[in-house]
Amino acid sequence: MNAITDLNDLRLFAEVVERGSYTAAARGLGLQTSKLSRRVRALEEELGVRLLNRTSRSLSLTETGRQFHQHCLALVAEAKAAKEIVERTRSKPQGTVRIACPVALLESGISTIIARYVQDNPDVQVLLDATNRRVDVVEEGLDFAIRVRLPPLENTDLAVRQLGLSIHILVASPELAARYPVPGSIESVKEWPTLSMASSNERFVWNLVDAEGRVTSWAHQPRLATDDLASLRMAAISGVGVAMLPRELVETDIQGGRLQHLLPGLASTPGLVHAIFPTRRGMVPAVRHLLDALVAGFEGQNRWR
Structure with missing residues (x-):
């Protein structure tokens, strides 16, 4: 049997079984009935077995189809659960944030800001690499790295957000x-x-x-x-x-x-304290709110007048 290349076909098959007909399933999915029927037939051909018994008036599962349907339902449920996790992380700060920061900046007050943020957001875990080496945020899978440089900042393909000034x-x-x-x-x-x-x-x-x-x-x-x-x-x-x-x-x-x-x-000469991160697209609230907390921390303590 060849590997299944499109898990959407499993979802379509499960929808046909749940609704009892191609017509009802196609209406619920917003697809053409003929297209839905072809997708299910292609799935059967790929698996090399018949999943549905078809008559002019009804559909019924074969024994193999019944067992296969149970696994399809489990996959659909897992997919929904995965989507819900993403939706939750997009709605409020939660999950893990991986960052790096030079030791000197941490000792200058950033560690206090991060600690306060973690305390205020119990669903967020911060993994902090306190290091003076130049990190690669993409290669090392970091959400962002904090740096301080004299202006102007070097050109980079990464996204940059200024946090404050260090004097x-x-x-x-x-x-x-x-x-x-x-x-x-x-x-x-x-x-x-x-x-x-x-x-x-x-x-x-x-x-x-x-x-x-x-x-x-x-x-x-x-x-x-x-x-x-x-x-x-x-x-x-x-x-x-x-x-x-x-x-x-x-x-x-x-x-x-x-x-x-x-x-x-x-x-x-004031150094620009800034965060660099791979991209602004798809930034989850836990990362965005931590960056906001760092900016507010600098402003609130008059760090960068």
């Missing part, structure tokens, strides 16, 4: 700041010990922008360089050196007096 500022502990005169310019901070994010070429440069858009570059040799923002923050709080850290990461430390904001007229 880094200079901070130091009160104990460290007490050992030096109050800085009035970048020149007055160049004698301070520094901390930095890791650099692959071991060249450490901070680019700072003032309110008029003038850029100042500061090359330095940090006492500690790491790709872990949490370690940089703790080193800054401990007075090891000046650090340039995301404003949202150190905002509560500044308010609590654990860190001081140095040279408030200078900051890094």
Whole structure:
């Protein structure tokens, strides 16, 4: 027996049996009676057995047809159940969302936004890959990946949604700041010990922008360089050196007096925090609402003015 290539024929056969005639089934399906009859006959030829006994007035199942019909009903029921699952995922947030995000961005507040979203949506499971490597959202089957890049963003075939801006500022502990005169310019901070994010070429440069858009570059040799923002923050709080850290990461430390904001007229060039995903078509509510929650999280906490 050849493999059945069109499962729709099983549904058509089941409909004929349920309605008792080709005419009634064709009317219910919106098909021509002759076309429906040909489809069922083609199914019998493909299976190599007779499923229906036909007379001019009635139809009846053969014994093989009766057994076959039971399996057809099961397949139709499974198809309906599969469609209902899709409809439910389109109507409200539910299901699994697979995302990737750099560790630094998570530590800067995104992890809090995601945790709040999961708590507010009990039917959603988020599988989060915290990684600093550049992921391939298509090859790795991700719903989206979060990135931060300096503008303009590179051209890509993927869909992009901007979430906010990430701005880094200079901070130091009160104990460290007490050992030096109050800085009035970048020149007055160049004698301070520094901390930095890791650099692959071991060249450490901070680019700072003032309110008029003038850029100042500061090359330095940090006492500690790491790709872990949490370690940089703790080193800054401990007075090891000046650090340039995301404003949202150190905002509560500044308010609590654990860190001081140095040279408030200078900051890094804003990085664009954005999500990339394969396509906007067919995006389920769980993914769309999580993206909305990330945008609202940035806006609500004044992260990207």
